[in-house]
Amino acid sequence: MATSERYDIVIVGGGMVGSMLAALMAHSQIRIAVIEATAPKPFEPDSHPDLRVSAFSPASQHMFRKVGAWPLIESMRICPYAHMRVWEEPENLVVRKLLSGHGNETHFRADEVGQTALGYIVENRVVQLALQQVLEQSSNIDLLMPEELSSLERKGEDVHLFLKSGNELIANLVVGADGAMSQVRKAINIGVRSFDYPQCALMALLQIDGPQQDVTWQRFTPTGPQSFLPLPDVDGKSYGAAVWYHNPDDIQQLQKLPLDEFQDRLVVTFPERLPTVQKVVAKGSFPLTRRHAHHYVKPGFALAGDAAHTIHPLAGQGVNIGMQDVAVLADQLLKAQDAKESLGSLKVLNVYEKKRIQENRKMICTMEFFYRAFSNDIAPAALIRTLGLGIADRTGPIKRQVIRYAMGL
Ligand SMILES: Cc1cc2nc3c(=O)[nH]c(=O)nc-3n(C[C@H](O)[C@H](O)[C@H](O)COP(=O)(O)OP(=O)(O)OC[C@H]3O[C@@H](n4cnc5c(N)ncnc54)[C@H](O)[C@@H]3O)c2cc1C
Incomplete structure (x- = not known):
């Protein structure tokens, strides 16, 4: 039977950013639901690292510590680089x-x-699993997963969310942390300024010779950077990730190659300091688009993480700036709760937008400068x-x- 439940905040998207936002408000008086469409696969210590990894800054690491997720991440696996x-x-x-x-x-x-350490390479799934473990231990948070937003509607001071399961949630504030193609952003008609880079990224998971590395590197070429990220050892085997930026047609060709042929191309194209590759374990390609939402808030709504902005990953800052968004947003919401203010009011949300939109604009411009300055000969x-x-x-x-x-x- 369909149910209807009331919360103070509903976070749409239990990815890294949405889960961190909830974790920052764990054990508070705020009733929170997080809805996440896809449950991450459980962690298997013997399996090779995932293809999707991110470089986390010490500032993000500090946030993981604050919410109690860092020891959980460390107990799975991380790779610091100095x-x-x-x-x-x-x-x-x-x-x-x-x-x-x-x-x-x-x-x-x-x-x-x-x-x-300059930072830590961690698999996105490991981060999501650790943060979700934190959420499960907090009595003020319900993690609804798998569960998917179908549509939403604002009525008076409340937002009604209709879910694919047929259930309904009612909240004072809805946070869209539902990624680059944010359904929340579209539903509330917040536009984005966007630019499709004439480049895609191909990420390859490599099994390499030698012990775990602590150096990440990037060589700029006129067609796009080529980078190496160290990854954690698993079961006595060493791993690393190669990231190859190139025009979409060439990346599509590379993506189609069988792994052994791709390995030959990688080894002759990448710099000599690439560690000896034993084998390419997996590869995947990603289109690159810069997006910036015109606004981050509306009455009853806020956007955070990739739902508000996506940037070129050449300096590995995307999720880190998402983490900074939710640090500011959670701080603002906890203060508003103490002051008994409405969490969905513009008075509360505007402070968040003002603080973050400027900072993110600066980061987007910095990445744009690097992209443009280095992508020519x-x-x-x-x-x-x-x-x-x-x-x-x-x-x-x-x-x-x-x-x-x-x-x-
Ligand atoms: C090739 C590449 C390399 C990158 N490397 C780095 C790096 O090294 N460092 C870094 O900082 N950043 C990096 N990034 C960027 C980083 O991956 C993103 O910024 C980050 O994943 C954004 O997290 P998020 O939680 O905002 O969004 P997402 O990770 O997209 O999570 C959104 C979540 O919302 C859920 N969802 C969506 N719609 C619904 C719905 N309707 N109902 C319920 N749930 C829903 C999805 O299932 C998903 O779990 C990289 C990006 C790319 C493409």
Whole structure:
């Protein structure tokens, strides 16, 4: 029989961002429902790492600690990295000649800013499982999964959510944390400014020789970056992920190749510092679109994470800025609850939008600058940026500022 239940907040989407938002309000007086369409598969310690991984900044790690999810993540698996190397080998022969003898690489080190790690590579599923475990232990939160939003309607001060199961939820505030194609965002008519990059990303899970690595690197090429992410060892085997950015047609061709043929292409194309690849375990490709919602809030509604913005993943910041969104939103909602204010009121939600929309705009512009500055082979531009990478490596205070910004410190 269909039911109707009332909550203070319903979060649509129990991915990494939506689950973190609920976890930040666990054990509070706020009654919360999280609805998630797809239950993640349980963790199997002996299985190889997933293809979908993210680099989490120390700022995000701090949030995982705060909600009690970090020990759960560590008990499954993580891979800290202490070094990041970024360089360019210009294709332009004139530039190459001019630059011979000059350093063209920036080496970021965690110890330059007094830290042990620049970040942590974690499988998205591991994060989701850990956060959902936190939610299950909190009496003020119901995790409804698998459950899917069908439609919604605002009536007076309330929002009514109609679910695929036939059940209904009523809430003062609905948060859309339902990803890039957000149904909530569409239902409440918030538009987005978007741009499809003429690039896709192909991620390949590699079984590699040698022990677990602690260095991530990225080489810029005119057709797009090529990166390596270290992954945790499993059962005595070492893993890493290669990320290959290229135009959509070429990525489609690469995606169609059998794994052994793809491995040959990868090894000849990627830099020599790619660890020896024993085998390519899996691969998958992703289209890349920049999106930014015109607004993050409306009376009774807020958007967070990919529902509000998506950015080029070249610096691995997408989910980290989503985490910063929900840190601000949860703080605002907890304060509003203490002050007995309506959680869905614009007075409460506008503070969140104002704080986050500016910050996210800055990050989107920074990523855009890197994307545009590095995705061409115009000789003067190639010369300036390659010299820039070398100079950045020798300019202590600026370099430390960049590291601290990327770490979210
Ligand atoms: C190739 C690639 C590499 C990346 N690497 C990094 C990185 O290294 N570091 C980083 O910070 N970011 C990275 N990102 C970005 C990162 O993956 C996203 O920012 C992040 O997954 C967004 O999380 P989210 O919870 O907002 O959305 P999602 O992960 O999309 O989660 C949304 C959830 O909502 C659920 N949902 C959707 N609709 C409904 C509905 N109607 N009813 C119920 N549930 C629903 C979905 O099932 C899903 O679980 C990368 C992205 C790509 C494409």
